[in-house]
Amino acid sequence: MCELLGMECNVPTDIAFSFTGLKTRGGRTAHHQDGWGLALYQGRAARVFLEPTAAANSPLARFIAENPDKTLLAIGHIRKRTRGAISLANTHPFVRELWGRHWVFAHNGTVRAASKLKLGRFKPIGTTDSEHAYCHLLEGLRSSFKDYPKQPSELWQAVADVARGIGARGTFNFLLGDGRHLYARCATKLCFLIRRAPFGEARLSDEDVAIDFSKVTGPRDRVVVVSTVPLTRNEAWTHGDPGKMWVFDQGALRATLSA
Amino acid sequence: MCELLGMECNVPTDIAFSFTGLKTRGGRTAHHQDGWGLALYQGRAARVFLEPTAAANSPLARFIAENPDKTLLAIGHIRKRTRGAISLANTHPFVRELWGRHWVFAHNGTVRAASKLKLGRFKPIGTTDSEHAYCHLLEGLRSSFKDYPKQPSELWQAVADVARGIGARGTFNFLLGDGRHLYARCATKLCFLIRRAPFGEARLSDEDVAIDFSKVTGPRDRVVVVSTVPLTRNEAWTHGDPGKMWVFDQGALRATLSA
Numbered sequence: 105m106c107e108l109l110g111m112e113c114n115v116p117t118d119i120a121f122s123f124t125g126l127k128t129r130g131g132r133t134a135h136h137q138d139g140w141g142l143a144l145y146q147g148r149a150a151r152v153f154l155e156p157t158a159a160a161n162s163p164l165a166r167f168i169a170e171n172p173d174k175t176l177l178a179i180g181h182i183r184k185r186t187r188g189a190i191s192l193a194n195t196h197p198f199v200r201e202l203w204g205r206h207w208v209f210a211h212n213g214t215v216r217a218a219s220k221l222k223l224g225r226f227k228p229i230g231t232t233d234s235e236h237a238y239c240h241l242l243e244g245l246r247s248s249f250k251d252y253p254k255q256p257s258e259l260w261q262a263v264a265d266v267a268r269g270i271g272a273r274g275t276f277n278f279l280l281g282d283g284r285h286l287y288a289r290c291a292t293k294l295c296f297l298i299r300r301a302p303f304g305e306a307r308l309s310d311e312d313v314a315i316d317f318s319k320v321t322g323p324r325d326r327v328v329v330v331s332t333v334p335l336t337r338n339e340a341w342t343h344g345d346p347g348k349m350w351v352f353d354q355g356a357l358r359a360t361l362s363a
Numbered sequence: 364m365c366e367l368l369g370m371e372c373n374v375p376t377d378i379a380f381s382f383t384g385l386k387t388r389g390g391r392t393a394h395h396q397d398g399w400g401l402a403l404y405q406g407r408a409a410r411v412f413l414e415p416t417a418a419a420n421s422p423l424a425r426f427i428a429e430n431p432d433k434t435l436l437a438i439g440h441i442r443k444r445t446r447g448a449i450s451l452a453n454t455h456p457f458v459r460e461l462w463g464r465h466w467v468f469a470h471n472g473t474v475r476a477a478s479k480l481k482l483g484r485f486k487p488i489g490t491t492d493s494e495h496a497y498c499h500l501l502e503g504l505r506s507s508f509k510d511y512p513k514q515p516s517e518l519w520q521a522v523a524d525v526a527r528g529i530g531a532r533g534t535f536n537f538l539l540g541d542g543r544h545l546y547a548r549c550a551t552k553l554c555f556l557i558r559r560a561p562f563g564e565a566r567l568s569d570e571d572v573a574i575d576f577s578k579v580t581g582p583r584d585r586v587v588v589v590s591t592v593p594l595t596r597n598e599a600w601t602h603g604d605p606g607k608m609w610v611f612d613q614g615a616l617r618a619t620l621s622a
Contacts, residue, residue: 146415146450146451146452147450147451147452148452148488149450149451149452149488149489150451151412151413151414151451152411153412154410155410156405163426163430164426164430167422167423167426171422171423191405191406191408192405192406192408192409192410193405193406193407199458200460201459201485201486201488202486203486204486204487204488205488206488225484226460227460227461227462227463228463229407229408229460229463229464229465230408
């Protein structure tokens with residue numbers, strides 16, 4: 105099993121604190137030593153850092169945690185291999201361009217017989233069930249709309265509908281970003297919180313690290329954090345229900361759909 | 364104008380030396396301060412580092428130069444903005460997936476009326492002439508073959524044919540990688556060399572840095588380096604002719620095509 109991390113905000117926010125929590129779990133406090141990745145959006149484009157090694161010991165992961173980059177939308181992943189060799193091509197998150205924007209995807213779980221899911225214009229580069237399922241998902245969206253829908257709720261529903269079909273084949277917890285929304289589907293394990301005023305101190309579960317957000321935030325800031333397991337021990341995380349998908353935008357929960 | 368750097372080898376090779384030469388030109392010894400990028404292939408997948416700031420002062424660029432990663436194929440770029448704002452989306456190299464492999468592209472020059480070049484399934488994320496031309500180029504390949512051609516020379520010719528059409532609209536020096544080949548088209552300025560046994564010392568043009576390759580290479584190693592201008596001052600670089608495209612594979616020049 106792998107672990108997911110997502111962040112979606114209404115003002116550019118530094119993901120270093122949460123990423124520090126996640127990367128510690130990548131090979132030190134948990135067994136997710138087979139790769140890690142982090143995608144940071146700037147508008148419709150994403151910068152993606154990937155490494156097919158343990159995050160906990162990675163100089164690059166440490167560099168990113170120490171040189172934080174502010175973003176409105178980020179997706180991170182640490183990998184414990186279940187299907188597919190350890191390689192760059194099999195390292196999440198996966199990225200494709202659709203409708204002139206990057207789509208970023210990370211998966212936790214295993215999709216059975218994923219190779220039977222129909223593909224169209226998006227082809228897997230690696231050999232994971234995750235990337236195959238992702239290519240199928242994107243093809244489902246592409247074939248439903250000519251361009252990025254003007255009515256976002258139509259897009260949310262389309263994501264939920266394709267995800268439901270894939271989810272019937274196994275465990276399909278995922279995070280998906282389109283440069284504007286963060287989609288988070290729960291199959292077995294996923295939780296989120298929204299940090300907003302009045303901000304307080306948060307303390308990481310896996311490291312002896314705390315941050316007082318009241319010192320680094322403004323009164324209107326809203327920051328959604330989504331994670332496989334709660335990353336902090338003194339905040340109230342909302343746990344997801346199997347077969348539900350959250351859609352976040354501007355640091356707020358916009359919809360909870362059956363998926 | 365921008366500067367290009369490509370490397371293509373028969374054994375995994377560290378690009379740190381050449382990248383150090385390039386990044387110095389990104390804002391210090393030359394005026395290319397508007398962004399930099401470096402793509403490093405591992406098989407059919409590429410890791411891409413991008414930053415819309417000057418390479419010469421970038422902590423990330425320094426980190427990469429100091430923590431070298433071996434690869435068979437790499438493409439780097441430093442940007443001096445001509446068209447399109449300074450942003451992540453406008454930072455080269457650009458990446459798309461086609462036929463289950465990453466295609467990486469970096470451009471030097473300006474293509475006139477690029478937005479009139481017909482697009483298909485690949486859409487620009489940013490606003491540069493370069494990315495638009497790249498999307499047109501990939502669509503030309505996609506529509507010519509159902510899958511990655513078994514006969515590589517057919518693919519080389521197809522790249523050359525589409526490139527020629529784009530090249531008629533302006534200055535189209537580019538590097539293109541498909542995970543196996545490095546394509547390098549000269550419009551105005553491009554040069555290459557092949558390092559092979561007996562290896563000697565190379566000295567960077569822009570930094571007081573030298574490396575004795577005989578100490579870090581084997582007798583069968585072959586390393587192609589392609590660059591806008593010679594990066595070293597004591598090696599013999601071959602300069603390209605306008606309208607010609609080189610194709611490199613396994614550290615050797617496989618073809619020179621009209622393009």
